[in-house]
Amino acid sequence: MDSAEKDYHKAFSARQPPIVESKSNLVKVTRRYALGDMLNNFDTSDNYMYPTYDIAINQAYANFYYSFSVFVDNRGDIHYDKPLIPFTGKGYEESYTALSKAVMERYLKNI
Secondary structure, three states, X not given: OHHHHHOHHHOOOOOOOOOOOOOOOOEEEEEXXXXXXXXXXXXXXXXXXXXXXXXXXOOOOOOOOOOEEEEEOOOOOEEEEEEOOOOOOHHHHHHHHHHHHHHHHHOHHHO
């Protein structure tokens, strides 16, 4: 457990997915659930292994949509992991990563 607390890449999935709730009326959090069907062999393990949340932020400086993964540590703090979209150019990847990290730092850590 000690090494997982020092390096989040060595951590394992929690027994319960994190609960993401907003403290502000300006932020709405909705959890997405994988549905078991023929396309995924009726497997819903993504709900446990890779919980997904849609977070809508009203009155943000602009409209935006970023898809990225985070780690949640044992204290409930979030840490940026990586973008979840494919990139065709290095410049766009760097820009997307920087902007999505800024969204996490500015909005998600303060919801």
